[in-house]
Amino acid sequence: MLREIILLLLIVVLGTGGELCLARAMRTIGQVHDFRPHSLLRVFWRALRVGWMWIALLMMTTAFFSLLAMLSLENVSFVVPVTALSYAAGALGGKIFLGERVAPLRWAGVFLVCIGVTLVWIGKG
Amino acid sequence: MKSSLDLHFKTYALICVMVVFGPLGDVLLSKGMKGVGAVPSFHPADLERMFTAAFTSGAVWLGIGSLLAFFVAYTLVLSRADYSYVQPASAMAYGIVALLGYFVLGEAVTATRWIGVLVICLGVLFVGHTPPRTTESD
Numbered sequence: 001m002l003r004e005i006i007l008l009l010l011i012v013v014l015g016t017g018g019e020l021c022l023a024r025a026m027r028t029i030g031q032v033h034d035f036r037p038h039s040l041l042r043v044f045w046r047a048l049r050v051g052w053m054w055i056a057l058l059m060m061t062t063a064f065f066s067l068l069a070m071l072s073l074e075n076v077s078f079v080v081p082v083t084a085l086s087y088a089a090g091a092l093g094g095k096i097f098l099g100e101r102v103a104p105l106r107w108a109g110v111f112l113v114c115i116g117v118t119l120v121w122i123g124k125g
Numbered sequence: 126m127k128s129s130l131d132l133h134f135k136t137y138a139l140i141c142v143m144v145v146f147g148p149l150g151d152v153l154l155s156k157g158m159k160g161v162g163a164v165p166s167f168h169p170a171d172l173e174r175m176f177t178a179a180f181t182s183g184a185v186w187l188g189i190g191s192l193l194a195f196f197v198a199y200t201l202v203l204s205r206a207d208y209s210y211v212q213p214a215s216a217m218a219y220g221i222v223a224l225l226g227y228f229v230l231g232e233a234v235t236a237t238r239w240i241g242v243l244v245i246c247l248g249v250l251f252v253g254h255t256p257p258r259t260t261e262s263d
Binding site: 003006065067068069071072073075076077078079080081084087091105106108109110111112113114115116117118119120121122123124 | 148151152154155158159161162163164167172175176179185218219222223225226227230232233234235236237238239240241242243244245246247248249250251252253254
C-alpha cells in the first residue's frame with residue numbers, strides 16, 4: 001500500500017510540476033503560429049536552451065517511470081482514474097505558484113474528483 | 126462554408142484520435158507492465174531490472190507510440206479549439222480506460238470503482254467549464 005501511495009504522489013506531484021514548468025518554458029519561448037515541420041524543429045531547439053524545459057522534462061520523465069512502476073503493481077482501471085488527482089494538484093499549484101484565481105465551479109470539480117478518487121481507492125477491494 | 130466544415134471535420138478527427146489513442150496507450154502500457162511483473166522494491170537494482178525489462182516489451186513501446194499520437198493530436202486540437210471544448214474528451218478518457226481494462230484486460234472492477242470513475246468524469250467536466258485563463262496576458 002505504501003509503495004502505491006509513494007508512486008501516486010510522484011505521478012501527481014511531478015507530472016503536474018512538470019506541466020507547470022513546461023508552461024513557464026513555453027511562455028519564455030512565446031506563441032507558436034507556424035506549424036510547418038522545419039518551424040516546429042526550430043521551436044524545439046530553442047526550447048532545449050530554456051532551463052525550465054529541462055526541469056520539466058526531468059519531472060515528467062520521472063512521473064512516467066513512476067506510472068510504469070505503478071502499472072506493474074495495480075490494474076489500469078485503478079491507476080489511471082486515481083491519477084485524476086492531478087486536477088487537484090493543478091488547481092492548488094496554479095493558485096499557490098502562479099497566482100491564478102480558481103473559480104468556485106473549478107473547486108467544486110476538484111472536490112468531485114477527490115471524492116471519485118476516494119471511491120476508486122475504496123473499491124480496490 | 127466548405128473551409129468551416131473542413132475545420133470542424135479535422136477537429137473532430139483529431140478528438141477521435143485523442144479519445145482512441147490516449148486510453149489505448151494506457152492499456153498497452155498496463156499489458157506490457159503486467160508481463161514484466163510487479164516491482165519487488167524501490168531498491169535501485171530492482172528498479173533497473175524492471176525498467177530494462179519494460180523497454181524490451183513490444184506492448185510498452187506500442188503504448189508509448191499511442192501516447193505520442195495522443196499528445197500530437199492534443200497539441201494540434203488545442204491550437205484550433207478552446208480548451209473547454211476539448212475537455213469533455215479528457216473526461217471521457219477515464220471512463221474509456223476503465224471500460225477497456227474491464228473488457229479487454231479482464232480486470233475485476235467493483236461497483237464502487239465504477240461509481241468513483243463516473244464521479245471523476247463529472248468532476249473533470251466541471252473543471253473544464255471554468256475560464257482557462259484568469260491571469261493577465263504577458
